[in-house]
Amino acid sequence: MQKILYLLALLFGISSCVPNKKLTYLQDNSFSSGYAKTIPTQKILYRIQPNDVLSVRVQGATQEITNTLNTVNPANPNNSSDPGNMFLSGYSVDESGSINLPTVGKLSVKDLTVEEAQAAVQKQIGEYFTNTTVMVKLVSFKIVVLGAVSKPGYFYIFNGQATLLDALGLAGDMTVFGNRQNIKLVRQTAKGTEVVLLDLTKADVIKSPYFYLVPNDVVYVEALKAQSARNNIAPIGSLLGFITSAVLFLTFVGVLNIGK
Structure with missing residues (x-):
């Protein structure tokens, strides 16, 4: 019995041990x-694509104009x-790569950076209204993180260089059981879906163009083999526990029979 318990403890300890070298980032x-x-680094200048969503805010025009053009209600800025x-x-952004602004009409923003789109919107609105300042932001920057992380899910990002x-x-x-040496990044492009593996334990990963995120990226963290081994301990332990109980029961019955 003691040998079995010792074996279980040994297996659990081995399966739970993850070297520090596999846990440290950017070595x-x-x-x-x-x-x-x-x-x-190779920072990415994201270029606007169909189905993106832009926030437009105009300042300096009349209240009527700003209420018409702004995607953020100045009276209730908390909703922003x-x-x-x-x-x-x-x-x-529609399939043709354009946005439709009230009063000033359609404007093509496809393949523009957010800064370039802001300049284009500023120019078009400036043809109708003077003394205005335009701010454009990408609000559809969403990513998904899956796998061996504490809180998997999808997240909105408000940093263009995330x-x-x-x-x-x-x-x-x-x-602890996330494989930092084999991070899988899935990215949608005009040519198809790209899949790349990244090693976050090495500092050189910062040089990769995939170190910086773009909208709709999916980050998948696979589990180390140690986690899989640890998960297998439970059914093995249950089986050994059952066998041990059965042996003890049969031994007890045997002792009773001998006593008779």
């Missing part, structure tokens, strides 16, 4: 507390922080 032996090392409200009240680490932060970080 690089050249890092030092004495100076900062600069790592070149709600992704669902922004999605419903924003300007959807990274994989931001995504994991929103999801409550990876669990």
